Amino acid sequence: MIGYVVRRLVGAVIVLLVLSAVVYGLFYAGPSNPALLACGKGCTPDHLAEVKSAMGLDKSLGDQYLSFLHGIFFGHDYSSGPSVRSCPAPCLGYSFETDQSVTSILTSALPVSASLALGALVLSLLLGVGSGLVTVLSGRRWLDRGLNAVVLLGYSTPVFLVALVLLIVFCSDLKWLPFPNYVPLTQNPGQWAQNLLLPWIALALIGSASYARMTRAQMLETLSEDHVRTARAYGLSERRVITGHVLRGALTPLVTMAAIDLAAIMTSAVLTESMFGLPGIGHALVDAVHGGDLPVIVGVTVAAGSLYILANALADILYAAIDPRVELA
Amino acid sequence: MTQTVLTEEAAADPGPSSPPLPRAALWRRLRHDKAAATGLVIIAVMVLVAVFAPVLTALEGQDPTTQHSELVDSAVGTPLGAHGGISGSHWLGVEPQTGRDLFARLVYGARISLGIAFGATAIQVLIGVSIGIAAGLGGRLVDSALGRLTDLSLAFPYVLFAIGLMAIVPDSIPRPLVLAVVIALVAWGGTARLARGQTLSLKTRDYVAAAKLSGAPPLRVARREILPGLVTPVLTYAALLVPSNMIAEAGLSFLGVGIRPPTPSWGQMLSQGTTWFRPDVLYVLVPGGALFVTLLAFTLLADGVRRILDPKNTEVAP
Numbered sequence: 353m354i355g356y357v358v359r360r361l362v363g364a365v366i367v368l369l370v371l372s373a374v375v376y377g378l379f380y381a382g383p384s385n386p387a388l389l390a391c392g393k394g395c396t397p398d399h400l401a402e403v404k405s406a407m408g409l410d411k412s413l414g415d416q417y418l419s420f421l422h423g424i425f426f427g428h429d430y431s432s433g434p435s436v437r438s439c440p441a442p443c444l445g446y447s448f449e450t451d452q453s454v455t456s457i458l459t460s461a462l463p464v465s466a467s468l469a470l471g472a473l474v475l476s477l478l479l480g481v482g483s484g485l486v487t488v489l490s491g492r493r494w495l496d497r498g499l500n501a502v503v504l505l506g507y508s509t510p511v512f513l514v515a516l517v518l519l520i521v522f523c524s525d526l527k528w529l530p531f532p533n534y535v536p537l538t539q540n541p542g543q544w545a546q547n548l549l550l551p552w553i554a555l556a557l558i559g560s561a562s563y564a565r566m567t568r569a570q571m572l573e574t575l576s577e578d579h580v581r582t583a584r585a586y587g588l589s590e591r592r593v594i595t596g597h598v599l600r601g602a603l604t605p606l607v608t609m610a611a612i613d614l615a616a617i618m619t620s621a622v623l624t625e626s627m628f629g630l631p632g633i634g635h636a637l638v639d640a641v642h643g644g645d646l647p648v649i650v651g652v653t654v655a656a657g658s659l660y661i662l663a664n665a666l667a668d669i670l671y672a673a674i675d676p677r678v679e680l681a
Numbered sequence: 682m683t684q685t686v687l688t689e690e691a692a693a694d695p696g697p698s699s700p701p702l703p704r705a706a707l708w709r710r711l712r713h714d715k716a717a718a719t720g721l722v723i724i725a726v727m728v729l730v731a732v733f734a735p736v737l738t739a740l741e742g743q744d745p746t747t748q749h750s751e752l753v754d755s756a757v758g759t760p761l762g763a764h765g766g767i768s769g770s771h772w773l774g775v776e777p778q779t780g781r782d783l784f785a786r787l788v789y790g791a792r793i794s795l796g797i798a799f800g801a802t803a804i805q806v807l808i809g810v811s812i813g814i815a816a817g818l819g820g821r822l823v824d825s826a827l828g829r830l831t832d833l834s835l836a837f838p839y840v841l842f843a844i845g846l847m848a849i850v851p852d853s854i855p856r857p858l859v860l861a862v863v864i865a866l867v868a869w870g871g872t873a874r875l876a877r878g879q880t881l882s883l884k885t886r887d888y889v890a891a892a893k894l895s896g897a898p899p900l901r902v903a904r905r906e907i908l909p910g911l912v913t914p915v916l917t918y919a920a921l922l923v924p925s926n927m928i929a930e931a932g933l934s935f936l937g938v939g940i941r942p943p944t945p946s947w948g949q950m951l952s953q954g955t956t957w958f959r960p961d962v963l964y965v966l967v968p969g970g971a972l973f974v975t976l977l978a979f980t981l982l983a984d985g986v987r988r989i990l991d992p993k994n995t996e997v998a999p
Contacts (some may be wrong), residue, residue: 367833375842460695500984508980510928512935512951513969520958540857618842623932627955637841638936640846649845656841 357669364665371657373489374403376417379650380409389644390448406430420445444651449643454651457636461652464534465632468624469617471548471673472611475556480563481606487564488571499564506561515554515627533629551628555617566606574602604675608667616662619656704913710989717985724976727971731791741772745789746943749780757960765963773967777957786943786945787967793946794972797861798927802919804865805872805926810915814867814877814903817884826876831873839867843929857946860939865930868922875918876911883910915994917986924979931972947972 380386387404388395393589395403404410407430408419422428423443430437430446439446444454487499523531532550535543574580575598584590622634629635633656640648711717730737738744752771753760758778760766765774765783793976816827843863850859883889889906897905931948933939938947942953947968954965 367829370833377847379845428763504980504984505977508783508976509973510931510948510976512932512971516951516958516965516969518963524959569911622840622844622936626936634841637844638938641844641938644848653841653845 353672356672358667364661367661371661372421372654373417375650375653375657376420377413379646381413386646388503389646391450401435444654445647447640447641447645447648449645449648454647457648458633458651460653461631461633461636462618462631463536465618465621465634467494467537467544467548468551468621468630468632469614469630471545472555472559472617472621473554473614476551476559476563476613477606477610478560479556480560481567483560483566484567486569488568488575491577496568497628499568503565506558509558510623511554511558511597511621512559512627514624515551515624517538518550518554519627532630536629550629550631551621551624554627555621555624559617563609566609567602570602570605571598574598577601604671607674608671611667611670612663615660619660688728694722707913707986707989711982714989716937716981717989720978720985723974724982727791727795727975727978730788731795733793734788737788741782741784742770743782743785743860745785745945747843749775749782752780753778754823759957759960760970761971767960768965776953776960777964781943783964783967786950787971788899789946790945790947790950790968790990793857793944793969794927794948795975796931797857797864797946798923800861801930802922802928804861805869805922806915806919808865808869809872810876810908810911812873814880814907814911816873816877816906817880818899818903827873828877831870831877834867835870835874840929840932843867843933844936844938847933856940856944860930860933864926864933868925872915872918872922873900875914878909879911879914883907903954913990917983917990920979920983920986924976924983927972927976927979 387400387407387409388477390407391400391403408416411419419428423439423441423445425441427441428439428443428445430439439453439455442455444458446453447457483499483502487495519531522528529546529550532547535547537544580593580597583593588596619633621632622638624630625632625634633652636648637656639645639650640652687708711721740779741853751761752762752766752775760775760777760780764767765777771782771784773780773787776786812827812831816824816831819827846863846867852865876918883906889902891908892902930939930946931951934946934948935952937952940949942949950968951965954961958965
């Protein structure tokens with residue numbers, strides 16, 4: 353088991369290195385002109401050369417990437433002329449637009465994205481697993497058909513359409529809720545939940561579709577397995593069969609799915625964040641893209657990629673730990 | 682995601698045990714599946730609308746980019762007249778502020794939205810199938826290298842990556858082309874995995890072994906023996922890719938990093954509509970409705986194909 357964990361983590365680190373190299377290379381050696389972007393409007397050739405050397409853009413791309421990595425682990429000192437600005441680890445550089453450090457942009461955006469993802473995941477699981485279980489256990493055909501229809505609707509609706517309808521109905525027409533305006537959990541938990549309610553619902557309406565379908569399929573499969581038939585043959589009550597023998601096997605794969613979903617929502621709920629004005633990771637990225645803010649684009653992409661890849665690795669490890677059938681080859 | 686994707690795909694994949702359903706039989710069953718047939722009809726209509734967009738707008742007598750400032754309230758920008766300015770010459774009214782014809786933008790938007798969705802799918806299938814076959818037929822080293830590459834592309838926050846990529850692409854390249862390529866480049870992993878699995882199972886069949894023994898070069902084996910066996914499963918999977926690519930395009934354009942005005946796309950129209958939903962709700966409903974109906978049609982079709990190909994399925998009698 354320990355060997356498997358180590359191998360999986362080493363694999364994740366390698367993937368991370370490749371990812372960061374690809375992202376860095378793409379953005380700093382691609383068709384963008386980092387020095388010109390950093391220098392801003394009305395840039396003189398002298399100033400441009402200065403910016404170039406301050407950012408280390410006159411060095412080879414390999415050296416630049418190594419110094420980027422060095423900054424993440426050991427910090428980085430930027431010298432422009434006589435003044436030296438030190439950026440402690442993990443250093444991802446400074447925004448061209450606001451001159452904020454990318455790390456501070458990330459640390460202020462992460463709690464927002466995490467709040468969004470956690471609530472949305474809990475709601476998706478409740479809705480999805482709940483409806484999947486009810487459908488299978490009740491054994492009613494019309495429920496099954498209804499669930500399938502709802503799942504298909506969920507698959508074919510873009511999240512921003514749901515968000516838009518929710519905003520129009522609940523904030524604009526019925527006026528049950530104010531237009532969302534993020535309040536940190538530490539500041540006011542009630543306000544926090546109230547402002548995140550609609551984003552959570554929007555994501556859960558879509559996200560629960562795959563949980564519902566997965567729960568249904570897994571339940572049907574587990575119910576037809578031999579050990580369940582054996583349990584029934586022993587004369588266990590149907591309730592004991594379900595709670596003691598079916599649920600565990602059927603719902604285990606959902607743990608993996610949920611772990612990855614958490615990272616996926618945190619890093620990819622760009623549209624939801626933008627619709628509801630939540631200042632999360634996706635929002636930071638979209639702002640950076642509009643401003644050509646390369647350090648923020650690279651920092652956010654690498655950070656989000658790391659989160660996602662680590663979540664994948666953890667999910668696999670978790671799965672191996674709870675499911676005895678997984679071979680650790 | 683790796684495991685869940687696999688299970689989802691395994692559900693759609695008839696597997697080596699059951700003989701592949703002949704394409705003619707698949708087609709016949711599809712036509713008798715009410716939901717799938719409805720989806721197919723809607724898709725056909727949308728494709729026709731996109732293809733004949735110039736004819737339709739010529740019938741209406743409008744084009745998608747001419748601004749009609751006389752048709753909007755110069756103070757607030759809302760269209761004059763009831764329901765967003767619907768009239769005999771502007772079938773769905775006009776856009777707020779610019780006064781561009783909404784019907785013309787909708788049908789030309791269909792070209793962009795469907796074009797990018799299909800284009801991206803074609804590129805994905807091309808990349809995915811090439812990599813999948815190469816991994817399946819190649820040696821252990823090739824297989825494991827390509828396998829890691831596929832894993833990387835699957836385990837990737839591709840939305841973020843696509844947004845970032847859109848930022849650095851020079852403006853001289855046509856946006857729709859850029860979007861199709863970017864969407865395809867970040868999401869070909871599923872197709873590659875499916876193609877590899879199918880190739881591995883086809884490889885063990887006698888006729889492939891016979892071709893190899895008779896000295897056929899690998900490329901010929903790939904093209905003549907493996908590729909035909911991949912058509913049905915890959916097409917089935919592609920039916921799911923088209924709507925997801927369409928959502929990706931709409932999302933990117935909605936965020937303002939995809940298609941830019943004056944070129945219309947449904948996502949981009951919706952994005953502009955959101956600020957106008959109170960005075961002019963039609964401006965949101967028209968592109969939103971078109972997008973929703975088309976996506977639903979694709980999902981119905983894909984679900985129908987999945988049901989028909991599912992060996993455990995007993996609902997549809999042959």
